[in-house]
Amino acid sequence: MNRKNTILSIRNLSISFQTNSGELNAVRRVNLDLCKGETLAIVGESGSGKSVTVKSIMGMIPSNGRIKEGSIEFTYTDNGKSVTEDITKLTNKEMQKRIKGKRIAMIFQDPMTSLDPTMSIGNQIMEGVRYHYKISKKEAEKRAIDLLKMVGIKNAESIMKNYPHQLSGGMRQRVVIAIALSCEPDLLICDEPTTALDVTMQAKIIQLIMDIQQQKGISVLFITHDLGVVAKIADYVSIMYAGKIVEYGTVEDIFYDARHPYTWGLLSSTPDINNVQDRLYTIPGSPPNLKNKWEGDAFAERNQYAMNIDFRLEPPMFQINEHHYAATWLLHENAVKVESPHQKSKQTLSFEEEGNLANN
Incomplete structure (x- = not known):
């Protein structure tokens, strides 16, 4: 399965969970490559x-799970190396600090489980950017507005002030995608x-992900x-x-x-x-x-x-x-x-x- 420019290589990955009725072997010797x-x-x-x-x-x-064997090798560029x-x-x-959100980001099924109902959309997008890049609030705000526009939200400035419950399902998922892309990851998990x-x-979100990937x-x-x-x-x-x-x-x-x-x-x-x-x-x-x-x-x-x-x-x-x-x-x-x-x-x-x- 090996190909050139592999950024993710999973080998013999086995994951189990300890339950009240015994061990559950959820993943058994999985091998994957992604270029x-x-x-x-x-x-x-x-x-x-x-x-x-x-x-x-x-x-x-989860806390009741463990990786029994195998490796997950992720390759990225840091300071040109x-x-x-x-x-x-x-x-x-x-x-x-090094991987989650910055180099690998994830979009989940239900956007409401990914968004904090007590935080404005703008603050949720800016949070990761400011943590990883140590930039000012003003710079992060500009980046957040640009991200919202990139994922097809036209009235980005006003959406920044809104809360998740004020948006439609499709709009929330676009916001989640904007958050996932905020630190320009190498790998996007959907x-x-x-x-x-x-x-x-569905069609619009799929096309959006494809366009951004391109x-x-x-x-x-x-x-x-x-x-x-x-x-x-x-x-x-x-x-x-x-x-x-x-x-x-x-x-x-x-x-x-x-x-x-x-x-x-x-x-x-x-x-x-x-x-x-x-x-x-x-x-x-x-x-x-x-x-x-x-x-x-x-x-x-x-x-x-x-x-x-x-x-x-x-x-x-x-x-x-x-x-x-x-x-x-x-x-x-x-x-x-x-x-x-x-x-x-x-x-x-x-x-x-x-x-x-x-x-x-």
Whole structure:
């Protein structure tokens, strides 16, 4: 998976949580690479480990959680020199001073959980800028107004005085994006940033993030369950299931040549304008309880193509091409050849993009 100009490299990351009923293994040996200027989308069902993985990059593991093994190496430029640090080894104070907000920023699902209801919008944007850059209030105020204008808020001066409850959901999310970009980070993490918004506003926010990425050249790690969004924004896609990456590739690999049965299920459950059905396909069964231990492939019980080996041994990552990998025994040379029951055509994909992400 290694490529040039890698700014984020996650290796064998495993994260567990201690609960009243035992240890929950939320993330299992995850490997990810993200290069400068690229967008990597992480896709999977709720509880698959997407948010836990990206929050670990921000050093936001809850008190009952721990990183069991692995590394998160982040590369950035400091005073003209390239610096690589393992985030898992940094203290909270070091993260706050050197990384969080300044070089890695995050946009969450619900803007109201990110904004302080007791602070004005202007003060919330200026707070991080003044902390990291030690500039005057006047300079920070000018920067905050410029940021609000950059994210499409026209009456920026008056919005500076407002409080979060006085703004619409779309406006609040734009403010959150302005805060995230206030210190010009190298990496922007978006954890389902449009979930709480209507479809029209979703499209505008997605386009805004893409435009800013193009202007600033930042890298984006995008968490979503919406394959239409993935088709629009992603360069690379990681499919997560039961805390593990089960397929990884370019957006073309995933949509046109998916190899893992779970990825097939996700694609098949997406509405297709060229194939009108009375009922949408659903993946049978439920994900495994991550507190339990199991033998073999975590997806075996739900996989209609499962073989005996799936219930006995966990599959390794098989390489399909230089940038496409999948963890399924179907790729073994001795396995019965199975054709994908569903592949997106380029025409179908374009219709999805237009339907889900039309610019307004």
